[in-house]
Amino acid sequence: MALRIKSHWWNAEQARSVPEIAGALAFIAWRLSVEKAVNLHCERFVYTDDRQRMAVIQEYLVFLIQIADRLCYxxxxxDDRRTLITTVVTKVIEQVQDNGQDLFGDGNHGRPFIALLNRRSDEYAQLHFDGEGPSYPFLRHLGYEIQCVMGQQEENRWVIDQVMDKDGWEAYQQFSGTFRNLFE
Structure with missing residues (x-):
């Protein structure tokens, strides 16, 4: 199933502010992350509950935020880079909070995501990214973290391969193409 992402502005001649672009990127990161979590289910990987599915979505969100930061570097x-990434993160946290409340009830669902983002940012900072995209270890890290979330039961044993070899790379390609289009 291919996710259709609108990645061009309706009025291309109108200048867009960095926060406007960041808002669009946050929305697209959310949609891609949800789509990749759904795709794992379509590929017959098994979620035990909505918390596990949300944790996978959050791992993809962290990955795409790292991609955004690397692309704008x-x-x-x-200053613009800081504004862009801060706004993307703020908008993503709003999505995590809203969806967390819908699924799990009242509570601060954004704070654990911030902790996860900070922890993963330190980890991803050690991994290579260049003009060709994320390195194999960069994608492997995403796959490993999703494998940890999904567990080692028989149905999920190969989820790391699915994420590393297919879904993670596709998420990067879709997101980076959209990123470039939004700045045109």
């Missing part, structure tokens, strides 16, 4: 000023 060197093409934006440090």
């Amino acid at each position: 060197g093409i934006m000023s440090e």
Whole structure:
């Protein structure tokens, strides 16, 4: 199943602010992350509950935030880059909070995501990303973290391969293409 993502502005001649672009990127990151979590189920990997599914979505969100940060490095000023990533993260946290409340009830669902993002940011910072995209270890890290979330039961034994070899790379390609289109 292919996810259709609108990645061009309706009025291309109108200038867009960095926060507007960041809002669009956050929305797209959310949609891609949900689509990749659903795809795992379609590939016959098994979620035990909605918390596990939300944890997979959050791992993809962290991955895509890292991709956004790497893509804007060197093409934006440090101030614009900081504004872009801060706004993306803020909008993503709002999505995590809203969906967490819908699924799990009242509570602060954003704070654990912030802790996860901070922890994973340190980990991803050690991994290589260049003009060709994320390195194999970068994708392997995503796959490993999702494998940890999904568990080692028989049905999920090969989820790391699905994420590393297919879903993670596809998420990167879709997100990076959209990222470039939004700045055109």
